[in-house]
Amino acid sequence: MHDLVIIGSGPAGMTAAIYGVRSNLSVLLLDRLAPGGQIVNTSEIQNYPGMGTINGAELAIKMYQHTQELGVEFDYLTVTGVTPGEKGFSLTCAERPDDPVEARAVIVATGTTPRTLEVEGEDRLRGNGLSWCAVCDGAACRDQDVVVVGGGNSAVEEALFLSELASSVTVLVRRTMRADPASCDRLRSRDNVTVMEGWNAVAFEGAACLESVRVRCAATGEERQIACQHAFEYVGLEPVTSFVADLGILDDAGYVVVNSGMGTTVPGVFACGDCIEKDLRQVVTACSDGAVAARAAARWLKNA
Ligand SMILES: Cc1cc2nc3c(=O)[nH]c(=O)nc-3n(C[C@H](O)[C@H](O)[C@H](O)COP(=O)(O)OP(=O)(O)OC[C@H]3O[C@@H](n4cnc5c(N)ncnc54)[C@H](O)[C@@H]3O)c2cc1C
Numbered sequence: 001m002h003d004l005v006i007i008g009s010g011p012a013g014m015t016a017a018i019y020g021v022r023s024n025l026s027v028l029l030l031d032r033l034a035p036g037g038q039i040v041n042t043s044e045i046q047n048y049p050g051m052g053t054i055n056g057a058e059l060a061i062k063m064y065q066h067t068q069e070l071g072v073e074f075d076y077l078t079v080t081g082v083t084p085g086e087k088g089f090s091l092t093c094a095e096r097p098d099d100p101v102e103a104r105a106v107i108v109a110t111g112t113t114p115r116t117l118e119v120e121g122e123d124r125l126r127g128n129g130l131s132w133c134a135v136c137d138g139a140a141c142r143d144q145d146v147v148v149v150g151g152g153n154s155a156v157e158e159a160l161f162l163s164e165l166a167s168s169v170t171v172l173v174r175r176t177m178r179a180d181p182a183s184c185d186r187l188r189s190r191d192n193v194t195v196m197e198g199w200n201a202v203a204f205e206g207a208a209c210l211e212s213v214r215v216r217c218a219a220t221g222e223e224r225q226i227a228c229q230h231a232f233e234y235v236g237l238e239p240v241t242s243f244v245a246d247l248g249i250l251d252d253a254g255y256v257v258v259n260s261g262m263g264t265t266v267p268g269v270f271a272c273g274d275c276i277e278k279d280l281r282q283v284v285t286a287c288s289d290g291a292v293a294a295r296a297a298a299r300w301l302k303n304a
Pocket residue numbers: 007008009010011012013030031032033034035036037038039041042044045046047048077078079080109110111112154155157158240243272273274275281282283284286
């Protein structure tokens with residue numbers, strides 16, 4: 001039985017782990033993947049104080065090393081359910097369904113996952129030219145034609161990254177660009193970038209691999225075909241929280257509802273980072289939430 005089990009080792013979970021061990025709790029940090037969360041696949045982070053511009057994977061390694069220096073226990077497990085019991089919580093895990101992890105208190109820090117467009121050809125060409133991660137698959141785009149779908153910060157950052165490798169980058173934006181103006185200006189100033197505002201991707205086409213994206217103008221209904229070998233979707237995120245739906249702690253969109261101490265309506269269950277209901281989903285806010293959650297969990301455990 002651990003004092004505190006943290007589900008998810010992104011910036012939120014890792015910060016919670018650091019604050020948890022520094023409060024003298026026995027902390028187990030779980031992740032279904034390598035530690036780091038979404039920043040592992042982010043090319044450049046330019047807004048984490050003190051770091052200037054840092055590669056996302058490098059920041060993730062620094063954070064993980066910090067947890068290890070402090071003695072946080074880490075395990076590769078995918079949590080599929082959290083069941084309250086008399087003395088704490090039982091966490092069922094996909095990798096060992098008959099051997100649950102026991103915890104006195106739990107922090108949910110499972111972040112979000114990319115939303116899909118749900119258009120023709122998407123399932124078939126997934127991994128065959130169509131991707132959700134420019135850092136993972138961008139190297140294959142050298143001197144090729146690339147389409148990026150989306151107009152938010154993630155889309156613009158990744159389009160900037162891709163424009164340094166690809167011969168052309170076409171950015172499809174459903175309405176208008178929503179990313180911060182400085183990044184939009186940088187993108188528009190690149191010679192090999194075309195921004196198409198008011199255009200939707202309606203199909204991914206190609207036999208075995210992606211060959212083109214069919215696009216439709218929202219205003220006129222005109223359709224065009226953009227020839228490309230790679231396309232990347234950045235059209236929003238969905239919370240990874242279905243495994244705690246039974247606890248009744250989610251809002252209609254699936255985000256965890258928390259109070260100012262990151263506590264949920266279930267005593268002993270806390271949540272932090274991108275998976276909670278909030279306005280700004282960034283590394284710095286995830287870390288802040290993680291610190292608050294661990295401190296609140298430590299206080300709760302002291303009085304339990
Ligand atoms: C393309 C892109 C670019 C970005 N650029 C920036 C930027 O420049 N600056 C910035 O501040 N932010 C940026 N962000 C946002 C930032 O990455 C997130 O706000 C931050 O990673 C959130 O941290 P988190 O710990 O809440 O969640 P995540 O980083 O999503 O981590 C959640 C972790 O939980 C794990 N997990 C999920 N479900 C389970 C389960 N059932 N069992 C076990 N483990 C589980 C996942 O594997 C993951 O490791 C970017 C995001 C994207 C997608």
